[in-house]
Amino acid sequence: MKAAFIEQYGGPEVLKYGDLADPVAGLGEVVIDVVAASVNGADWKVRVGQYKQSKFPFALGRDFSGVVSAVSEGATDLKVGDAVFGVCEAGQEGAYAEKIAVKAAIVAKKPDALSHVDAAALALTGLTALSAIEDTLQLKPGEKILIQGGAGGVAGFAIQVAKHIGAHVVTTTSAANQAYVRGLGADEVIDYNASDFTKAVSGCDAVFDTVGGDVAEKSFAVLKPGGRAAFIASGAQAPKPDRDDVTALRPPVGRARRHLERIAELFQIGAVRPPEVKLYRLSEAANAHRVSEGRHFRGKLVFKVR
Numbered sequence: 001m002k003a004a005f006i007e008q009y010g011g012p013e014v015l016k017y018g019d020l021a022d023p024v025a026g027l028g029e030v031v032i033d034v035v036a037a038s039v040n041g042a043d044w045k046v047r048v049g050q051y052k053q054s055k056f057p058f059a060l061g062r063d064f065s066g067v068v069s070a071v072s073e074g075a076t077d078l079k080v081g082d083a084v085f086g087v088c089e090a091g092q093e094g095a096y097a098e099k100i101a102v103k104a105a106i107v108a109k110k111p112d113a114l115s116h117v118d119a120a121a122l123a124l125t126g127l128t129a130l131s132a133i134e135d136t137l138q139l140k141p142g143e144k145i146l147i148q149g150g151a152g153g154v155a156g157f158a159i160q161v162a163k164h165i166g167a168h169v170v171t172t173t174s175a176a177n178q179a180y181v182r183g184l185g186a187d188e189v190i191d192y193n194a195s196d197f198t199k200a201v202s203g204c205d206a207v208f209d210t211v212g213g214d215v216a217e218k219s220f221a222v223l224k225p226g227g228r229a230a231f232i233a234s235g236a237q238a239p240k241p242d243r244d245d246v247t248a249l250r251p252p253v254g255r256a257r258r259h260l261e262r263i264a265e266l267f268q269i270g271a272v273r274p275p276e277v278k279l280y281r282l283s284e285a286a287n288a289h290r291v292s293e294g295r296h297f298r299g300k301l302v303f304k305v306r
C-alpha cells in the first residue's frame, strides 16, 4: 500500500511517500481501506520524536474514514463494505496510508450524509472536545466558558458543543479567524494579538485550553472561584494552578465507539458542522506538516487518500 511514513525523527522533510506492507487484521480487528485521514496537532510532535513509541518505518496519522475491507475473528459487529470512521488506539499511528488495521470496537459507522473527508476531520478533534467539554468539564447550560484557540480543530468542535449545551462561549483567535469562530457560534471573540485575554474576560465557570504554554498557565486568571480548567496541549498533566480555589484537569481522551457515535449524532441533529477543510494528497504530507506545525491556519488539514 502507499503511505506517508517516517524512517527517523526530524523536520517535515523526513516524511516519505512510498510503499509499506499491507496491514493484516489481528484478533478483533478490521482492515479499513482509508478514503481520508486528517492531520492533527499531535502528528508533527510524533514526527519530531516527542512520543518515542514506534519502530521505524511507520506511517503517521491518528484518525481516518474509509470502508471495511477485511474482518477478523472477534470483530462480529462490522462487515466488509461498511463505511466507518475512527481514531487509532492511543500510542498507535498509521492513518496516513491506504489501509489500516484497528480494533473493531473503537470504530463507528459513518453516517451517509457525512463525507469521508469530513468524518476524518471530525474524528480525533471531536473525540477530544467531547472528552473535555462533556466528560471532564461537565459543562452546564448558562455557564460561561473560555475556549482557547477557537480556530483550531479541537476548539472549533468544542465551541459548537458548548453552544449546543447552552453555555456562553468566549474564544481567542487571531484577527483573520474572527468571522470563522463567530460562524461556529462563539458569543465573544478576543483577538489575542490585540488584547491580553486575562484583561478581556473574567468570571468564567470553565476554561478549555487547546493552545498550551503561557496561554495555558495564564488561563487560571479568568476563572471565578470554584471554576475548572481542562488542558490538552500541556503534555500528560494539567499545569498546576497558581491559586487554590480552582481545579486543573487533564481530559483522558480515551478511544471509544461511544464518542464517535456522539460525533455522528451531533452532526445528524445539526448541532455540529464539519470544520473548514484544506485537502492534501498523501504525497504532500511534508507540506501539510509545515502548515500544521506553523499553528496558524483554521479548521483541519485532510488527506484525500483515494
Ligand SMILES: NC(=O)c1ccc[n+]([C@@H]2O[C@H](COP(=O)([O-])OP(=O)(O)OC[C@H]3O[C@@H](n4cnc5c(N)ncnc54)[C@H](OP(=O)(O)O)[C@@H]3O)[C@@H](O)[C@H]2O)c1
Binding pocket: 039, 040, 041, 042, 045, 124, 125, 128, 148, 149, 150, 151, 152, 153, 154, 155, 172, 173, 174, 175, 177, 192, 210, 211, 212, 215, 232, 233, 253, 292, 295, 296, 297, 298, 299
Ligand atoms: N489526546 C490529546 O490529548 C489531544 C488530542 C488532540 C489534540 N491535542 C493537542 O491539542 C492541541 C490543539 O490541537 P488541534 O489539532 O486542535 O490544533 P491546531 O488545529 O493545530 O490549532 C491551530 C490553531 O491554534 C490557533 N492558535 C495558535 N496560537 C494561538 C494563541 N496564542 N491563541 C489562540 N489561538 C491560537 C490558531 O489560530 P490563529 O491562526 O487564529 O492563531 C490555529 O487555528 C495540540 O497541541 C494537540 O497536540 C491533544
